[in-house]
Amino acid sequence: MSLYDPKPRLKIFVVLVLLVVTVLGLRLAQLQIVDTKDYSGESRNNAVREKRVVPARGVIYDRNGVLMVDNEPTYTIMLTPRYFNEERIGLLANLAEVEDSIVVRKLQEAKEWSPFQPSVAFSNVALDIISRVEENRYRLPGVTYATTQRRRYLSDGHIGHGLGYVREISRRELEERRVDGYRPGDLVGIAGLEKTYEPYLRGEVGSEFKMVNIHGREVKEYRDGAEDETPVSGYDLHLTIDSRIQALAESLFVGKRGSLVALEPSSGEILAFVSKPDINPRIFSRPVTAEEWSAMVSTPEDPLFNRATMSGIPPGSTWKPFMALVGLQKGIITEDTVYRCRGGYRLGNRLFKDHQGRVHGNITVKRALQESCNSFFFNLMMQIDVNEFHRWATYFGFGKTFPLDIAEQNQGLIPDSSYYNRVYPEGWTAGFSINLGIGQGDMLVTPMQLARYTATVANNGVMKSPHLVREIRHPETKENAELQLPEDEIVPIDQKNFDIVREGMRMVMTNGSGRWAQIPGVESGGKTGTAQAPGDRDDHSVFVMFAPFDDPEIAIAVMVENGGYGATQAAPIASVVVETYLNGSLSPTGKWRRNQVATLVSQPLDEKQ
Amino acid sequence: MRVWYRNFSFDVVLVWAALVCVGLIAIYSTTNGPASEFLLESVRHNFFRQSMWALICSAGIGFAFMLPVRFFQNAAWPAYVITLLLLVAALVVGTEINGARSWIRIGPLQLQVSELAKVGTILAVAQLLSAKRARIDTVRYALYTAIVITIPGLLIVLQNDTGTALVFFALVPIMLFWSGLPLINLMLIVSPAVAAYLSIVYLPAAFVFAIAFTLLVYYQTREFRIGAMAGLFTLGTTLLVSQALPKLLQPHQVARLLSFTNPGSAEFRDNVGFHLVQSKAAIGSGGLTGKGFMEGTQTQGAYVPEQSTDFVFSVIGEEFGFIGSVIVLTLFTILLLRLISLGVQMKHPFGLMVAAGTVGVYLIHIFVNIGMATGLLPVIGIPLPFISYGGSALLAHTAMLAILLSLHLRKDDFSIYGY
Incomplete structure (x- = not known):
C-alpha cells in the first residue's frame, strides 16, 4: 500500500469552503436584494405601529359667536390579544370595575377583529381608572389606553335634526370609507350638519410611527419621527342659528x-x-x-323623523x-x-x-x-x-x-x-x-x-x-372655505x-x-x-x-x-x-x-x- | 537574521480580531440600543461580559505562543481524557441551561463543556492521524477517528445539546477526508445526509439525487456491492425521511425539522417557525446597505429570539445589510483559506491535522449557523464562531486558532524529521 499524502486533497477542501461561502452569499443576495421588499414589509408590520393622531373635530358656533358644540377628552382602554396575558383577566376586570365575564367577552371581540391590532375594549373610562391601569401597566401586557374626544353640547337648544350627531363609525360604513382614512373606533357625522360637513369638521388625520418591541410596547419613535405626519385640525362651523x-x-x-x-x-x-x-x-x-336604539325607532312619535x-x-x-x-x-x-x-x-x-x-x-x-x-x-x-x-x-x-x-x-x-x-x-x-x-x-x-x-x-x-x-x-x-x-x-x-x-x-x-x-x-x-x-x-x-x-x-x-x-x-x-x-x-x-x-x-x- | 516572529501570522490574528469586533458590535446593538431598558436585566450586561471574554482570549493566544512546540502533541491524549471526564462530570453535576445539561460552574464562570470538548477532540484526532501507520492503513484509522469523535459526540447527545453533538458527527467525514479514506467511501458516508436534506426541501430532487448518485458510484467502481450500498443509503434515507419520519418522531420534533422550508405558514408561524420568520424578516429587510447601527427594528424590538447568541447573524444582516453580511462572509473565507494554507506549510502532519480539524469545525459552524438564520437549514442551535455571544464558544474557537498559530510559529522547529 502506498503512503497516503493528504496534500492533494487540499484543492477539494478549498473548493468545499468556497462552495459553502458561495451558497450562503447567494442566499443572502436572494433575501437582501431580490426579495428585500417582502421582508421589509414583514419587518415593518412587526415592529412599526402607526399611531393615528386624530385632530380635534371642528367646533360649532351660533350666528353671534356663541359656542354651541365643542369636544371633551375621554379615555379608552384598548386590548391587543396577542400580547394580553389571559391570567390577568381578573386583574383588569378589577381595575376597570367590571365583571370578569365582560373582560372575557371584550377579549373575544378583540380577537375576532384582529389579534395583532389594539381594539377598543372600554370607552369613556374615568381618569382614576386610567391611572390605576397605568400603575399596573407592567403586569398588563397588551393593555393600552388612548385619549379620544367626544362631542360636548353646550347649548340648551340642540337642533337635533339640524346638527345631526357624531358616532363611532359602523363596520358597514367603515368598509365604504376606509379609503378616506377611516379606521375602527373613528367618529363620523351620521346625520345633519355633522354629516354634510364631515370632511371639513374632521380635518386631516396625522400619523406617528412608533417602534414596538416583541411584547407590543412602544420603545421609541420610528426613524426619529421622520415619517410622521402632523394632523390638520378641522374647520369650525359658524351657524346661521341664533x-x-x-x-x-x-x-x-x-x-x-x-x-x-x-x-x-x-x-x-x-x-x-x-x-x-x-x-x-x-x-x-x-x-x-341595540335595545335603546330599537326603543327610539319604534316609538310612534318617531323622533328620528x-x-x-x-x-x-x-x-x-x-x-x-x-x-x-x-x-x-x-x-x-x-x-x-x-x-x-x-x-x-x-x-x-x-x-x-x-x-x-x-x-x-x-x-x-x-x-x-x-x-x-x-x-x-x-x-x-x-x-x-x-x-x-x-x-x-x-x-x-x-x-x-x-x-x-x-x-x-x-x-x-x-x-x-x-x-x-x-x-x-x-x-x-x-x-x-x-x-x-x-x-x-x-x-x-x-x-x-x-x-x-x-x-x-x-x-x-x-x-x-x-x-x-x-x-x-x-x-x-382663519381662512374660510367657500360656501356653495x-x-x-x-x-x-x-x-x-x-x-x-x-x-x-x-x-x-x-x-x-x-x-x-x-x-x-x-x-x-x-x-x-x-x-x-x-x-x-x-x-x-x-x-x-x-x-x-x-x-x-x-x-x-x-x-x-x-x-x-x-x-x-x-x-x-x-x-x-x-x-x-x-x-x-x-x-x-x-x-x-x-x-x-x-x-x-x-x-x-x-x-x- | 531571522527574527522569532518570522512565521507569525499577523493577518490571521487581525481577521480574528475583526470578527470578534463584529461580534461585539452586534452584541452591543442588541443590548445597549435605544430600547435596552425593556430588556431583561440578565441580558443587559452581555456586551461587558463578552468584552471580558475577548480580553481573556487575547491573553490566551499570547500564552499559547509561549508554550513549547511539542506541548500540544504531548497534551493531545491527556486533553482528550480530561474532555471526556468533564463531559461525564457535566452529566452528573452540571447545570442545565436552555434544556442542555452541558454546563459546569467554576467559581464565577459558567463553562459549556460541550464547546470546550471540541479542542481536546481535535487534538486527539490530529495526534491519531499523524501516526505514520495512519498513512498506510487509512480505512482502519478512519474507524479509529470515527470512534474518537463519536464518543464525546454521544456524551453530548446525552446532555441534550443536540446542536453541538451534530457538529461532532459532521466533523467525522471531514476528518476522514483528511485521513485519506477513499473518496468513494466518504461520499457514501455523506450521501444519506444530502438525501435527507433534499427529501425535506424538494422530494423529487431527492429521488433524482439518489438515482444519479447510485449510478455514479456504480460506474466509478464497477462493483455491484458498492453500487447497491449507494442506492440503499440514498433511496433508503429518502424513503425513511419522506414516509416514516412522522411515525418515528414526536409531532413537535417533526415540525421543527420540516418547518424551515415554510416557516411563515399558519401552522408554524407562531410556534416552531417563529424564530425563522423573524430572522428572515430581519435579514431580508436589511436590504443592500442595512438599516444602520442600532437602527434595526427587528433587533431593537427583540423580535428574533436568541439574537445575540445563535441568531446573531440576523443583527448583522438587518443593521448592516448585504454589504455587511458579505464582509463578514469574506472575513470568514479569508480566515479559513489562510488556516488551510498554514496547515499545508507545516512540515509535520500533526499541524496539518489540527488545521484540518479547526477549519472543519469553523466551516460546519458557519454553514449551519448562517444557513439556519437565512432559512436554508432547520433551526440547529450552534453559535457563529467569534461573533455569537458566549464565553465558552469564544474560548474554544480561539483556543483552536491559537494552537494552530503557535504550531505554525515554530514550524521550523517542528518537523517529521524531529521525531
Missing part, C-alpha cells in the same frame, strides 16, 4: 310634535330650526345599545296669500274686486263651506285674507287651471326640493292635471281641485317650504336659499301685488285670526292655518309670520301636529320666538303667551299610523 331663540323655540315644543323654521328673509339664513320630538345628540357620546324638512302637510289657510298673489298677478282679481260671500261656495250639488259657515258678505282680497274667507278663494281657484296653479306653486319652491345643507328633504306634493289623471283614472272634475284654493285636498308642503314662501312674500319675491351655515372657518389659519349657495330665485310677481297681499297679512295680525299673536310695538304680517289631519285626529295647527312689517328681519313657519287651530298653538309659538328675536326679551303679554303655549300639547298618538 342659539338663544333656538333654545326658546325648543322649549316651547315640549310635549308637542311639530316643527318650526325661522329665516332671515334678506339672506335665507336659518335662525331657528326645530323638529320635535328629536334625539338628544348627547346620548351618542357613549355607545347606544325630521319634521321640518320631511313632513308633508296641507298648508291650510296659510296658502291663501299665495292664491291672492296668483289671482292678482294674473289679473283675475284686483285690489278692489268685490266678492260676495254667502258662507259657502256651491259647485254643482256640493256646497264648499266657509269656516263654521260664517257669511262674510261683500269682501275684497285684503279682507278675504284678514277674515280667512274660504268662498273667496274657492271662487278664485275655479278660475285658475290646475296646471297653472302647479306652475305658480313651483315658482315659490313648492313641490320640489332645493339645495339645503341638511340633506334629507321631502319634495311635498303640488298636483297638476297629470297627477289627477293618474290618481283618479275614472275621471275627475273641478270639485277635486277646488280645495287647493284653501290649502287643502291633494297637496302637501313641508314646514321648510312654508318658511321659505313666507320669507319670499316678505322679501318682495326675491327667494333666497335657506342655509344653516354662515361660514366654514379654520380655527388656526345657490343663486337667488325671483318669483315673477309685481311689487304692488306683494304690497296688497302683505297688507292683508298685516290685517290678519291686527284684526284677524292672528290678533292674539300680535307683538306689542311691532307691526307684522301673518296667516293662520288649520290643516286637516288624517283620521279623526285634531287638525294640525299652522302659522306663518314675518316681522317687522316694513323691513322684515324674520320670517317664520310653525306647525304643531294635531294642535288644533292655527291660532291655538302655532301662532303664539311664532309670536314668542319673533318677539324675542327682535326685542331681545318678552313683553308681559309675550311672557303670558309663552307660559300659556308651553302648557299645550299635541293630541297624543295612541298608536303609530
Whole structure:
C-alpha cells in the first residue's frame, strides 16, 4: 500500500469552503436584494405601529359667536390579544370595575377583529381608572389606553335634526370609507350638519410611527419621527342659528310634535330650526345599545323623523296669500274686486263651506285674507287651471326640493292635471281641485317650504336659499372655505301685488285670526292655518309670520301636529320666538303667551299610523 | 537574521480580531440600543461580559505562543481524557441551561463543556492521524477517528445539546477526508445526509439525487456491492425521511425539522417557525446597505429570539445589510483559506491535522449557523464562531486558532524529521 499524502486533497477542501461561502452569499443576495421588499414589509408590520393622531373635530358656533358644540377628552382602554396575558383577566376586570365575564367577552371581540391590532375594549373610562391601569401597566401586557374626544353640547337648544350627531363609525360604513382614512373606533357625522360637513369638521388625520418591541410596547419613535405626519385640525362651523331663540323655540315644543323654521328673509339664513320630538345628540357620546336604539325607532312619535324638512302637510289657510298673489298677478282679481260671500261656495250639488259657515258678505282680497274667507278663494281657484296653479306653486319652491345643507328633504306634493289623471283614472272634475284654493285636498308642503314662501312674500319675491351655515372657518389659519349657495330665485310677481297681499297679512295680525299673536310695538304680517289631519285626529295647527312689517328681519313657519287651530298653538309659538328675536326679551303679554303655549300639547298618538 | 516572529501570522490574528469586533458590535446593538431598558436585566450586561471574554482570549493566544512546540502533541491524549471526564462530570453535576445539561460552574464562570470538548477532540484526532501507520492503513484509522469523535459526540447527545453533538458527527467525514479514506467511501458516508436534506426541501430532487448518485458510484467502481450500498443509503434515507419520519418522531420534533422550508405558514408561524420568520424578516429587510447601527427594528424590538447568541447573524444582516453580511462572509473565507494554507506549510502532519480539524469545525459552524438564520437549514442551535455571544464558544474557537498559530510559529522547529 502506498503512503497516503493528504496534500492533494487540499484543492477539494478549498473548493468545499468556497462552495459553502458561495451558497450562503447567494442566499443572502436572494433575501437582501431580490426579495428585500417582502421582508421589509414583514419587518415593518412587526415592529412599526402607526399611531393615528386624530385632530380635534371642528367646533360649532351660533350666528353671534356663541359656542354651541365643542369636544371633551375621554379615555379608552384598548386590548391587543396577542400580547394580553389571559391570567390577568381578573386583574383588569378589577381595575376597570367590571365583571370578569365582560373582560372575557371584550377579549373575544378583540380577537375576532384582529389579534395583532389594539381594539377598543372600554370607552369613556374615568381618569382614576386610567391611572390605576397605568400603575399596573407592567403586569398588563397588551393593555393600552388612548385619549379620544367626544362631542360636548353646550347649548340648551340642540337642533337635533339640524346638527345631526357624531358616532363611532359602523363596520358597514367603515368598509365604504376606509379609503378616506377611516379606521375602527373613528367618529363620523351620521346625520345633519355633522354629516354634510364631515370632511371639513374632521380635518386631516396625522400619523406617528412608533417602534414596538416583541411584547407590543412602544420603545421609541420610528426613524426619529421622520415619517410622521402632523394632523390638520378641522374647520369650525359658524351657524346661521341664533342659539338663544333656538333654545326658546325648543322649549316651547315640549310635549308637542311639530316643527318650526325661522329665516332671515334678506339672506335665507336659518335662525331657528326645530323638529320635535328629536334625539338628544348627547346620548351618542357613549355607545347606544341595540335595545335603546330599537326603543327610539319604534316609538310612534318617531323622533328620528325630521319634521321640518320631511313632513308633508296641507298648508291650510296659510296658502291663501299665495292664491291672492296668483289671482292678482294674473289679473283675475284686483285690489278692489268685490266678492260676495254667502258662507259657502256651491259647485254643482256640493256646497264648499266657509269656516263654521260664517257669511262674510261683500269682501275684497285684503279682507278675504284678514277674515280667512274660504268662498273667496274657492271662487278664485275655479278660475285658475290646475296646471297653472302647479306652475305658480313651483315658482315659490313648492313641490320640489332645493339645495339645503341638511340633506334629507321631502319634495311635498303640488298636483297638476297629470297627477289627477293618474290618481283618479275614472275621471275627475273641478270639485277635486277646488280645495287647493284653501290649502287643502291633494297637496302637501313641508314646514321648510312654508318658511321659505313666507320669507319670499316678505322679501318682495326675491327667494333666497335657506342655509344653516354662515361660514366654514379654520380655527388656526382663519381662512374660510367657500360656501356653495345657490343663486337667488325671483318669483315673477309685481311689487304692488306683494304690497296688497302683505297688507292683508298685516290685517290678519291686527284684526284677524292672528290678533292674539300680535307683538306689542311691532307691526307684522301673518296667516293662520288649520290643516286637516288624517283620521279623526285634531287638525294640525299652522302659522306663518314675518316681522317687522316694513323691513322684515324674520320670517317664520310653525306647525304643531294635531294642535288644533292655527291660532291655538302655532301662532303664539311664532309670536314668542319673533318677539324675542327682535326685542331681545318678552313683553308681559309675550311672557303670558309663552307660559300659556308651553302648557299645550299635541293630541297624543295612541298608536303609530 | 531571522527574527522569532518570522512565521507569525499577523493577518490571521487581525481577521480574528475583526470578527470578534463584529461580534461585539452586534452584541452591543442588541443590548445597549435605544430600547435596552425593556430588556431583561440578565441580558443587559452581555456586551461587558463578552468584552471580558475577548480580553481573556487575547491573553490566551499570547500564552499559547509561549508554550513549547511539542506541548500540544504531548497534551493531545491527556486533553482528550480530561474532555471526556468533564463531559461525564457535566452529566452528573452540571447545570442545565436552555434544556442542555452541558454546563459546569467554576467559581464565577459558567463553562459549556460541550464547546470546550471540541479542542481536546481535535487534538486527539490530529495526534491519531499523524501516526505514520495512519498513512498506510487509512480505512482502519478512519474507524479509529470515527470512534474518537463519536464518543464525546454521544456524551453530548446525552446532555441534550443536540446542536453541538451534530457538529461532532459532521466533523467525522471531514476528518476522514483528511485521513485519506477513499473518496468513494466518504461520499457514501455523506450521501444519506444530502438525501435527507433534499427529501425535506424538494422530494423529487431527492429521488433524482439518489438515482444519479447510485449510478455514479456504480460506474466509478464497477462493483455491484458498492453500487447497491449507494442506492440503499440514498433511496433508503429518502424513503425513511419522506414516509416514516412522522411515525418515528414526536409531532413537535417533526415540525421543527420540516418547518424551515415554510416557516411563515399558519401552522408554524407562531410556534416552531417563529424564530425563522423573524430572522428572515430581519435579514431580508436589511436590504443592500442595512438599516444602520442600532437602527434595526427587528433587533431593537427583540423580535428574533436568541439574537445575540445563535441568531446573531440576523443583527448583522438587518443593521448592516448585504454589504455587511458579505464582509463578514469574506472575513470568514479569508480566515479559513489562510488556516488551510498554514496547515499545508507545516512540515509535520500533526499541524496539518489540527488545521484540518479547526477549519472543519469553523466551516460546519458557519454553514449551519448562517444557513439556519437565512432559512436554508432547520433551526440547529450552534453559535457563529467569534461573533455569537458566549464565553465558552469564544474560548474554544480561539483556543483552536491559537494552537494552530503557535504550531505554525515554530514550524521550523517542528518537523517529521524531529521525531
